[in-house]
Amino acid sequence: MSLSKLKLKYLRSLRQKKFRDREGKFIVEGFRLTSEALASDFPMELLVFTDDFLGNPDHARLVHRARERKIPVEEVSRRELDSFADTVTSQGVAAVIGKHRYSLDDILKSNRGGSSSMRERRPQVVVALDGVSDPGNVGTIIRTADWFGACGVVMGEGSVELYNPKVVRSTMGSIFHLPILPEANLLKTLGELRKQKFVLLAASPSSPKSYLDVPYFQRTALILGNEARGVSAEVSKNVEFVVSIKRLGNADSLNVGVSCGILLSRFCQRDGSP
Amino acid sequence: MSLSKLKLKYLRSLRQKKFRDREGKFIVEGFRLTSEALASDFPMELLVFTDDFLGNPDHARLVHRARERKIPVEEVSRRELDSFADTVTSQGVAAVIGKHRYSLDDILKSNRGGSSSMRERRPQVVVALDGVSDPGNVGTIIRTADWFGACGVVMGEGSVELYNPKVVRSTMGSIFHLPILPEANLLKTLGELRKQKFVLLAASPSSPKSYLDVPYFQRTALILGNEARGVSAEVSKNVEFVVSIKRLGNADSLNVGVSCGILLSRFCQRDGSP
Numbered sequence: 001m002s003l004s005k006l007k008l009k010y011l012r013s014l015r016q017k018k019f020r021d022r023e024g025k026f027i028v029e030g031f032r033l034t035s036e037a038l039a040s041d042f043p044m045e046l047l048v049f050t051d052d053f054l055g056n057p058d059h060a061r062l063v064h065r066a067r068e069r070k071i072p073v074e075e076v077s078r079r080e081l082d083s084f085a086d087t088v089t090s091q092g093v094a095a096v097i098g099k100h101r102y103s104l105d106d107i108l109k110s111n112r113g114g115s116s117s118m119r120e121r122r123p124q125v126v127v128a129l130d131g132v133s134d135p136g137n138v139g140t141i142i143r144t145a146d147w148f149g150a151c152g153v154v155m156g157e158g159s160v161e162l163y164n165p166k167v168v169r170s171t172m173g174s175i176f177h178l179p180i181l182p183e184a185n186l187l188k189t190l191g192e193l194r195k196q197k198f199v200l201l202a203a204s205p206s207s208p209k210s211y212l213d214v215p216y217f218q219r220t221a222l223i224l225g226n227e228a229r230g231v232s233a234e235v236s237k238n239v240e241f242v243v244s245i246k247r248l249g250n251a252d253s254l255n256v257g258v259s260c261g262i263l264l265s266r267f268c269q270r271d272g273s274p
Numbered sequence: 275m276s277l278s279k280l281k282l283k284y285l286r287s288l289r290q291k292k293f294r295d296r297e298g299k300f301i302v303e304g305f306r307l308t309s310e311a312l313a314s315d316f317p318m319e320l321l322v323f324t325d326d327f328l329g330n331p332d333h334a335r336l337v338h339r340a341r342e343r344k345i346p347v348e349e350v351s352r353r354e355l356d357s358f359a360d361t362v363t364s365q366g367v368a369a370v371i372g373k374h375r376y377s378l379d380d381i382l383k384s385n386r387g388g389s390s391s392m393r394e395r396r397p398q399v400v401v402a403l404d405g406v407s408d409p410g411n412v413g414t415i416i417r418t419a420d421w422f423g424a425c426g427v428v429m430g431e432g433s434v435e436l437y438n439p440k441v442v443r444s445t446m447g448s449i450f451h452l453p454i455l456p457e458a459n460l461l462k463t464l465g466e467l468r469k470q471k472f473v474l475l476a477a478s479p480s481s482p483k484s485y486l487d488v489p490y491f492q493r494t495a496l497i498l499g500n501e502a503r504g505v506s507a508e509v510s511k512n513v514e515f516v517v518s519i520k521r522l523g524n525a526d527s528l529n530v531g532v533s534c535g536i537l538l539s540r541f542c543q544r545d546g547s548p
Contacts, residue, residue: 149523177524249423258535
């Protein structure tokens with residue numbers, strides 16, 4: 001079996017940001033991400049797989065579930081798949097997904113994980129990206145925010161595109177778990193978060209103030225900056241705290257995803273308090 | 275100018291592990307890593323650059339310093355450089371470096387950072403890798419261990435090769451800062467660390483025990499496992515503590531480099547204590 005030329009052209013076009021923008025669609029690859037997409041509220045427009053994919057019963061069930069939900073399913077050749085897939089070994093499955101348009105309200109209303117009484121006590125944390133540019137870093141940050149039950153992620157101007165295949169892949173499925181605002185107006189969004197009683201906290205390796213010396217807040221917005229330039233001056237002057245993670249050795253810097261994990265491990269859980 | 279065919283063949287051979295093993299050499303690329311290599315105790319066997327590299331005064335100084343130290347320096351064409359470089363844009367500079375053979379004693383004797391009185395009080399932490407396989411993860415772990423002043427890194431069997439170009443690059447220079455034991459016998463090394471009063475602590479997402487519930491120790495060996503399989507059963511049954519980082523949201527797992535940062539941020543600094 002084979003895809004129509006038109007459909008193949010469409011799938012290939014989605015490798016480019018401008019077509020993802022225009023169509024409001026993106027591609028996920030591999031069994032795990034495709035399964036996560038199918039289990040989410042994101043609309044699946046098309047599922048494609050190679051004939052060897054069905055050999056595994058879990059894989060066959062995924063295709064069966066998609067068919068039950070009236071999602072168009074098509075078999076493709078390995079060569080066709082490789083022509084629009086980003087990964088070399090894409091496990092023989094991919095899907096076209098419609099973008100989900102979240103608003104800041106979705107983030108503010110998201111009460112993630114735990115019982116309702118626990119939720120009351122648990123701090124609410126929003127992660128904001130000020131020009132984080134490496135796809136792997138952004139994916140890792142989203143995955144880490146998901147692990148620690150953050151309310152959502154705000155991606156300011158100059159950050160890498162959320163639907164970049166490498167970002168999608170390195171979220172390990174978390175792109176489907178929590179509200180994310182791509183291409184947000186960062187200063188405006190931070191202003192709105194402040195009105196909602198979020199304390200704004202920017203990470204900067206050059207700050208003399210350790211994150212361990214900042215008290216807990218019920219609502220924190222954690223701002224992470226570009227890998228080379230850090231958080232912009234305009235954002236920094238509008239935050240309550242600029243904090244660093246104290247260097248005890250000789251490395252020039254910490255990876256921004258690692259920094260995100262260290263800061264979330266503190267600000268998302270009260271029992272991490274000093 | 276141009277390299278001799280024999281030299282070019284040698285440089286290209288170093289893209290393969292078996293030749294890096296045989297020759298005891300590896301390649302670093304880019305201004306930053308080459309500078310770090312030159313400033314380190316690692317022997318530099320050859321420095322190569324393209325003619326456009328010298329346009330920047332910092333770059334010219336690097337070449338000058340290498341010449342002062344009687345290191346062979348050769349100009350190459352961009353095409354020659356690309357034929358043995360791992361990165362597409364290698365900034366026009368690369369070097370052949372001799373591997374440094376560290377022993378466990380180097381790790382035990384390493385007293386990194388801080389004043390001597392601070393060192394007395396500061397916990398000593400060794401990071402041990404049990405089959406961590408992604409080059410970017412291993413590089414990030416080495417960089418993070420360096421940031422937090424860990425005494426060294428032990429790479430057990432099944433971990434990716436330390437001198438893999440992607441590992442070297444993602445250490446961001448930290449490969450030259452702290453003692454690393456590649457291809458170590460992990461069980462044997464952990465046994466020796468225990469004799470030296472190190473408390474062995476393995477990370478596992480399925481452990482009911484939070485890392486926050488483990489007390490401080492003066493000497494900790496932190497063991498991180500394979501991305502998919504975690505720490506092996508054989509290692510786990512030989513440690514004092516198996517700890518997890520509590521999941522508050524919905525992600526399936528945390529990245530191993532992020533986990534490393536969170537655990538080191540706690541066990542390397544006393545003031546992170548609860």
